[in-house]
Amino acid sequence: MRAEFLPVARPSITDLEVAAVETTLRSGWLTSGPQTAAFEEEFAEAVGAKHAVAVASATAGFFLVLQALGLEEGDEIVTASLTWPSPVNAIHLSGARPVFADIHPDTLQLDIDSVEAVLTPRTRAILPVHFAGQPVDLDRLGELCSSRGILLIEDAAHAIGTQYRGRPIGERDNPAVFSFHAIKNVTCGEGGMITTGDPALAQRLRRLRFHGIDQDAWKRHGKEAASYDLIEPSGKHNLTDLQAALGRAQLQRLDELQASRLRLATLYESLLDQVPELSRPVRVPYPSKPAWHLYTVFVDSERAGLERDQFRAELRRRNIGTGLHFLAVHELSYYRQKFPQPPGMLRHSEWVSARIVTLPLFADMQEGDVGDVVEAIRDVFSARAS
Numbered sequence: 001m002r003a004e005f006l007p008v009a010r011p012s013i014t015d016l017e018v019a020a021v022e023t024t025l026r027s028g029w030l031t032s033g034p035q036t037a038a039f040e041e042e043f044a045e046a047v048g049a050k051h052a053v054a055v056a057s058a059t060a061g062f063f064l065v066l067q068a069l070g071l072e073e074g075d076e077i078v079t080a081s082l083t084w085p086s087p088v089n090a091i092h093l094s095g096a097r098p099v100f101a102d103i104h105p106d107t108l109q110l111d112i113d114s115v116e117a118v119l120t121p122r123t124r125a126i127l128p129v130h131f132a133g134q135p136v137d138l139d140r141l142g143e144l145c146s147s148r149g150i151l152l153i154e155d156a157a158h159a160i161g162t163q164y165r166g167r168p169i170g171e172r173d174n175p176a177v178f179s180f181h182a183i184k185n186v187t188c189g190e191g192g193m194i195t196t197g198d199p200a201l202a203q204r205l206r207r208l209r210f211h212g213i214d215q216d217a218w219k220r221h222g223k224e225a226a227s228y229d230l231i232e233p234s235g236k237h238n239l240t241d242l243q244a245a246l247g248r249a250q251l252q253r254l255d256e257l258q259a260s261r262l263r264l265a266t267l268y269e270s271l272l273d274q275v276p277e278l279s280r281p282v283r284v285p286y287p288s289k290p291a292w293h294l295y296t297v298f299v300d301s302e303r304a305g306l307e308r309d310q311f312r313a314e315l316r317r318r319n320i321g322t323g324l325h326f327l328a329v330h331e332l333s334y335y336r337q338k339f340p341q342p343p344g345m346l347r348h349s350e351w352v353s354a355r356i357v358t359l360p361l362f363a364d365m366q367e368g369d370v371g372d373v374v375e376a377i378r379d380v381f382s383a384r385a386s
């Protein structure tokens with residue numbers, strides 16, 4: 001058994017990141033400024049976006065995109081239930097109604113037939129997630145949105161480095177929202193980025209992320225000492241230069257970080273092929289390059305002989321951490337009471353929510369760590385069988 005606990009995720013921080021943050025700390029400018037501006041440019045370049053707007057988190061990004069959309073009571077936004085609650089909260093708190101569509105239980109991506117079935121004249125946007133770093137079927141969703149004149153908003157929190165039909169996520173004209181939370185493939189500690197091809201939207205988002213003021217602090221206190229005006233009231237959701245310096249260093253290492261994830265995930269695939277008690281999500285049926293943000297398996301008690309939560313506890317006892325990405329949002333207390341769903345409507349999301357487990361996967365893991373995880377899993381099953 002492993003002597004040391006293996007967490008489900010851990011950021012990869014090298015001297016490059018430490019030096020970048022230290023330089024910024026000593027630079028005399030800590031909040032949004034030159035680092036943030038450079039991070040936006042480099043991120044846009046990395047994903048082929050026309051515009052990139054840095055924000056405090058992906059969650060802040062959803063709020064701002066929805067604020068820019070100008071929602072009215074009764075408006076609806078279609079989204080996944082098998083996701084982190086963040087986009088659903090943003091929809092609900094922005095005054096629209098979150099409408100859940102079901103997923104394909106094998107790829108965990110939104111089922112677009114299920115999306116079509118819940119569209120109404122009040123639908124203003126579709127907000128899919130690229131689950132675990134595999135891409136949702138963007139061409140089909142994009143066509144659906146343009147035929148109805150509604151907005152596509154991608155939750156790209158897992159999708160830095162993901163490609164769909166040979167193109168990076170973030171390159172399309174519709175807004176995509178990335179996360180740099182500490183467990184994401186690229187981290188700033190906390191942070192987010194909105195990409196868009198629409199210059200007017202980018203300009204508005206820059207205003208909305210900072211009180212609705214037309215000049216940010218760098219411009220007001222920097223060399224360009226200018227006046228300011230308030231165009232429309234908003235909150236404060238800017239990314240600091242300390243965070244951006246960290247993000248820039250991580251972005252420089254993107255290829256290395258992704259290559260490591262791919263190597264580890266490939267090893268999991270071959271080792272877990274020999275563990276019949278577990279099933280796993282499959283690749284999407286169109287050309288793609290996954291970012292391998294999460295490595296998930298399904299613990300179905302009929303096949304595995306134990307429940308998911310027992311499986312997690314058994315691995316924990318063997319010094320292996322696991323994660324829960326995710327519980328279906330419509331089954332969490334608030335949403336269950338607020339928007340009860342007809343039985344069967346979201347049956348695939350519910351099936352997965354009860355069985356999914358995230359195994360450890362992070363760039364600094366070693367191949368021996370993957371071996372430890374699989375050995376612990378085999379041990380859990382053989383202990384049950386005997």
Ligand SMILES: *Cc1c(COP(=O)(O)O)cnc(C)c1O
Nearest residue numbers: 057058059084086157179180181
């Ligand atoms: C992490 C995550 C978010 C939220 O990102 P933050 O930067 O923490 O706000 C949104 N959606 C999904 C699917 C996520 O995993």
